[in-house]
């Protein structure tokens with residue numbers, strides 16, 4: 001009986017670690033925010049127009065430069 005409990009605890013702990021140590025439904029929003037705070041997973045790039053830093057996922061690429069928003073892309077277009 002005790003052995004069964006230990007095996008169950010080990011399996012539960014293993015599953016918990018597989019999920020990144022977070023309970024998916026409760027910590028989903030939280031864990032995404034912490035990724036941004038630590039900045040280890042996502043690379044950041046600087047907006048070529050206003051200098052704002054954003055993740056490369058959010059960046060808009062125009063003429064091999066990254067911009068934070070369509071407004072900044074439009075600004076860059078007008079300057080040329």
Ligand SMILES: [Zn+2]
Nearest residue numbers: 047050068072
């Ligand atoms: Zn910008």
